[in-house]
Structure formats: structure tokens, C-alpha cells
Amino acid sequence: MPDVNMQVELAGVTLKNPVVVASGTFGFGREYSQFYDLGELGGICAKGLTLHPRNGNPAPRIAETPMGILNSVGLENPGVDAFIKEELPFLRGEGLPYKKRFETKIIANISGNTPEEYGIMCEKLAEAGVDMIEVNISCPNVKAGGLAYGTRPELAAEVTETAKKHAGGVPVMVKLSPNVTDITEIARAVEGAGADALSLINTLRGMRIDVNTRRPVLKMNTGGLSGPAVLPVAVRMVWEAAQAVKLPILGMGGVSKGTDAAQLMLAGASAVAVGTALFADPFAPLKVRDELAGLAARQGLASVSELTGGVRPW
Numbered sequence: 257m258p259d260v261n262m263q264v265e266l267a268g269v270t271l272k273n274p275v276v277v278a279s280g281t282f283g284f285g286r287e288y289s290q291f292y293d294l295g296e297l298g299g300i301c302a303k304g305l306t307l308h309p310r311n312g313n314p315a316p317r318i319a320e321t322p323m324g325i326l327n328s329v330g331l332e333n334p335g336v337d338a339f340i341k342e343e344l345p346f347l348r349g350e351g352l353p354y355k356k357r358f359e360t361k362i363i364a365n366i367s368g369n370t371p372e373e374y375g376i377m378c379e380k381l382a383e384a385g386v387d388m389i390e391v392n393i394s395c396p397n398v399k400a401g402g403l404a405y406g407t408r409p410e411l412a413a414e415v416t417e418t419a420k421k422h423a424g425g426v427p428v429m430v431k432l433s434p435n436v437t438d439i440t441e442i443a444r445a446v447e448g449a450g451a452d453a454l455s456l457i458n459t460l461r462g463m464r465i466d467v468n469t470r471r472p473v474l475k476m477n478t479g480g481l482s483g484p485a486v487l488p489v490a491v492r493m494v495w496e497a498a499q500a501v502k503l504p505i506l507g508m509g510g511v512s513k514g515t516d517a518a519q520l521m522l523a524g525a526s527a528v529a530v531g532t533a534l535f536a537d538p539f540a541p542l543k544v545r546d547e548l549a550g551l552a553a554r555q556g557l558a559s560v561s562e563l564t565g566g567v568r569p570w
């Protein structure tokens with residue numbers, strides 16, 4: 257089979273292949289680096305960061321569901337400063353006998369309580385030299401009574417604008433929440449506010465109840481659904497967003513196979529992220545990459561990027 261060019265562009269950043277790992281499912285790469293060279297990945301969306309360290313929510317905070325999981329981890333993380341001081345150098349391969357061990361792109365993922373917090377984190381991360389900043393807007397806006405930024409176009413736009421202003425030229429990718437009636441409304445607002453790319457989808461709100469104890473299975477009662485069960489929702493939302501805006505899209509939600517990734521790309525994604533599949537198989541992103549390359553080769557494509565937006569709707 258002829259070689260397929262696997263390189264793709266996402267908001268001006270060149271990824272060696274279109275498969276990145278999703279935020280919150282890969283930590284900061286340390287555990288996974290024991291399995292393979294992280295430089296095999298197109299990119300790494302690091303675990304979600306907040307301005308200050310967070311312990312996250314009480315356990316149980318992960319539960320299995322048919323073809324998926326519910327989580328209410330609640331952004332447990334060491335804070336943006338600890339990431340810059342301890343985790344980013346590791347991801348950059350500094351201190352190793354040979355430089356730049358991990359030839360991959362580092363995408364920091366941030367969550368804030370206020371637009372100001374997003375701005376401060378963007379400044380710090382831009383100065384630290386990450387390749388891209390993924391702005392998670394599935395976070396409660398403390399000032400607006402806990403309403404999630406990602407559910408209101410004007411709030412999503414405000415966060416995007418602030419992030420952009422403080423990111424010093426580092427591309428800003430805004431991660432959309434699927435828990436909305438019309439994803440195109442939010443996508444347009446974020447584009448209008450200057451975002452460089454979109455990523456979607458984050459998790460879908462869900463709940464499981466133990467019928468014997470009558471207690472919700474998660475201590476927080478509800479959580480976010482991810483895994484293969486959400487793939488069709490992700491494909492639909494990427495398709496809708498791709499038609500509404502010109503921004504490049506990082507598609508995610510339920511990817512565990514090459515054909516899953518291809519569906520998201522045909523719907524309009526330039527690259528894809530693998531999340532929950534990592535919990536069953538740490539090698540999932542490499543498997544997805546190789547299967548995607550095989551699929552593109554069988555279809556006679558010179559470049560995998562030819563899949564992007566290639567769906568032929570009825």
C-alpha cells in the first residue's frame with residue numbers, strides 16, 4: 257500500500273499525525289511514557305489545569321455504563337504553576353540525556369471560575385511555551401451563579417476574547433460542551449470572539465442509580481458520559497459545527513478505532529482526540545493512527561487530511 261501523508265494542520269500548528277490524546281485521560285503523560293515514546297502522538301492535550309491546585313470531587317467518581325463511563329473527577333490537578341515547573345519540562349524532555357525526547361505538540365487545557373482566571377493562565381502558559389491552549393468552557397461561571405460558560409454564547413465569547421488577549425499569539429482552541437440545544441450558536445460566538453480552533457465534544461451530563469441502595473452511583477449524583485456510546489453525538493456535533501464556522505476542529509468523543517476517527521474527520525474535523533479508550537488500552541491512540549493510515553491508503557488518498565469534511569450528505 258502506498259504511503260499516506262499523515263501530517264495535518266490545526267490552527268497553524270503542524271501535527272505529525274491527526275491523533276492526539278484527550279484532556280483528563282492521559283494525565284501529563286508520565287504513566288503512558290512507560291509504554292511508548294510520546295513522540296508517536298500527534299499531540300497531547302494535558303490534564304485540565306486551574307489557577308490554583310484542586311483535589312477534585314469525592315469518590316466514587318468513575319462508573320461504567322453501557323459502552324462508556326460516567327466521571328465526576330472534578331478537575332483534580334496541581335495548578336498551572338506546578339504544571340509549568342514540573343510537568344511541562346518532562347513533556348519537553350528537558351533533563352534527559354538527549355533533548356526533545358517527545359517530538360509531539362503540547363496542548364495545555366485550562367478551566368477558570370472567571371474570565372480573569374482564564375486570562376492569567378493563558379499568560380503563564382504562553383510564556384512557558386506550550387504549542388496551543390485548549391480553553392475548556394464546560395466550567396461554572398462563579399460570577400454568573402454557576403452557569404457554565406459553554407452553555408451561553410455571550411459567556412463563551414467573553415472567555416474566548418479574554419483568553420485570546422492574553423495568549424500572546426499561542427493558538428487558542430475552545431472546547432465546546434455538548435450539553436446545549438444548538439452547538440452552532442456557541443461555535444459562531446466563539447469564532448466571532450477570535451478563537452483559532454474548536455474542539456468538541458466534552459462529556460454529556462448523565463446519571464446512574466443503584467436500584468438497591470437507591471443512591472446515585474457517583475458521589476456527585478451526576479457526571480459526564482464519554483466513550484463509544486457518545487461517538488454518534490460527537491460526529492453529529494462536529495458536522496454541525498463544521499458547517500457553521502470556518503475554524504479548524506479537533507473532533508473527539510468515543511474514538512477507539514480508525515473508522516471512528518475517519519467518521520469525525522469526514523464530518524469536518526482536521527484532527528481527532530482519543531480519551532476514554534485509553535483506560536482499556538493505553539496503545540489505543542497508536543492503533544487508531546495506524547488503522548486510519550490503512551483506511552486512507554485503501555481509499556487511495558495521498559494525504560489523510562483529504563478526509564476532512566469529505567462526508568457526502570444525502
Ligand SMILES: Cc1cc2nc3c(=O)[nH]c(=O)nc-3n(C[C@H](O)[C@H](O)[C@H](O)COP(=O)(O)O)c2cc1C
Nearest residue numbers: 278279280304327392457458482483509510531532
Ligand atoms: C476521567 C475524565 C477526565 C476528563 N477531564 C477533562 C478535563 O480536565 N478537561 C477537559 O476539557 N475535558 C476533560 N475530559 C473530557 C475528555 O477530554 C473528552 O472530551 C471526552 O471524554 C470525550 O472523549 P472520549 O469519549 O474519547 O473520552 C475528561 C474525560 C474523562 C473521561
